[in-house]
Amino acid sequence: MSQSARLISAKILEQVLLQRGSLSTQIGKQIGEVDYDEQGLTKELCFGVCRYYPQLNSIALSLLSKPFEEKDFDLYAALLMGLYQVDHMSTPDHAAVHESVELCRQLDKEWATKLMNAVLRRYQRERDEILENLAQQPSVEFNMPKWLVKRFKKHWPESFEQIVEATNTHPPMCIRVNESRVSRETYQSMLLEQDTVSRETAFSASGLYLESAVPVFMLPNFDQGDVSVQDESAQLAASLLAPQAGERILDACAAPGGKTGHLLEKQPNIELTAVELEPWRLTRIESNLERLGVSAELICGDASQPAQWWNKQAFDKILLDAPCSATGVIRRNPDIKINRKPDDIDDLVEIQAAILDATWQTLKQGGYMLYATCSLMPEENEQQMAAFLNRQGDASECPLNQLAPDQTLAFGKPVSHGVQVFPTVDGQDGFYYCLLQKH
Ligand SMILES: C[S@@+](CC[C@H](N)C(=O)[O-])C[C@H]1O[C@@H](n2cnc3c(N)ncnc32)[C@H](O)[C@@H]1O
Structure with missing residues (x-):
């Protein structure tokens, strides 16, 4: 039986928080347990929580009287997912709370339902004030761990802002056209025929940036080797x-x-x-x-x-x-x-x-x-x-x-x-x- 996207996302993130393998490894291992239709949501939650982890973690710690123990990192993942939905997804506020409380039950941790409910509701009520109080923390201001902020500032003071901005955004999908099989120009037209808009890479002679990402099976002749995904x-x-x-x-x-x-x-x-x-x-x-x-x-x-x-x-x-x-x-x-x-x-x-x-x-x-x-x-x-x-x-x-x-x-x-x-x-x-x- 397939599992809910939120349950598997919490389990994937729990493993990442416990340092038991990378996000991509854990997604590879567990995403099959979710229906295909729900896999997009699973990835969005997992990537989203990791991408905003420095901010979400600071917010969560400010809301909790004591941090979760490792044995409850599945719950911690559920809380981070709840905060992510409130701040970065279009999930209605009441649904973000309801789903997170329900997730405690799915994780067999009924005892945590009240805590989850109280913490998320408080965040919804006091969000502006909480964020204002945390705004000076590097992890919140730059959405990066403090040590990385320090190193990037030290090594690249002039490029620091660019690095932070680019690091925090969703990356573009870039493909490499196999020019031993097809020219970049021809492949670009093949993409356009299926309404996939792309632009040429400026520095690589074989690359195209897609206006929006598509699954590889939608890239013309991917299986025949006309193209590969590569930055x-x-x-x-x-x-x-x-x-x-x-x-x-x-x-x-x-x-x-x-x-x-x-x-x-x-x-x-x-x-x-x-x-x-x-x-x-x-x-x-x-x-x-x-x-x-x-x-x-x-x-x-x-x-x-x-x-x-x-x-x-x-x-x-x-x-x-x-x-x-x-x-x-x-x-x-x-x-x-x-x-x-x-x-x-x-x-x-x-x-x-x-x-x-x-x-x-x-x-x-x-x-x-x-x-x-x-x-x-x-x-x-x-x-x-x-x-x-x-x-x-x-x-x-x-x-x-x-x-x-x-x-x-x-x-x-x-x-x-x-x-x-x-x-x-x-x-x-x-x-x-x-x-x-x-x-
Ligand atoms: C940056 S990735 C290489 C990416 C690859 N060149 C590509 O373009 O697809 C580095 C790789 O080195 C491997 N690696 C790490 N230590 C190694 C070692 N001592 N000898 C050989 N490979 C190693 C890692 O497992 C990883 O697959």
């Missing part, structure tokens, strides 16, 4: 690496294979090795490549341990799209606002350095490595590159478009090493690129 910033990787026929290329952290597929669309006659640590994510590369009708050598392994998977034949080029804080794509993964912690950045910097040093050994002399992250943290980006260039005497930085002179670099801000891309409201995600050559 504009991410589309630049394959262009900047400019694969040439006959080259041996390593895609060092490859899943779900968005860039793997793009490299092969651009140049099918390459020997591409894609390495990925997580076995279940490797299967996603497999299905993506199958859909595009291309193939690569897929290896489940640790990129920082080439002894596990490298056959000692040096690569001409390496794409290292490193695991990172994903602070440039919070709008697509809003649970980062809940679960990412400042210490994570230090851990990630270490992992990135280990993968950089190890994969560098597999690059031939004269070969190129494109280092990429979807992070806005200089520690993971320009500072990571500075430290790397210091450690590796045979590495030097090249102009980012050395391999693709026609590619404009106007999409980003040149920093001490590489180019930092900031997210924009209607456009690209936050990203970072740096091109290195081995001597």
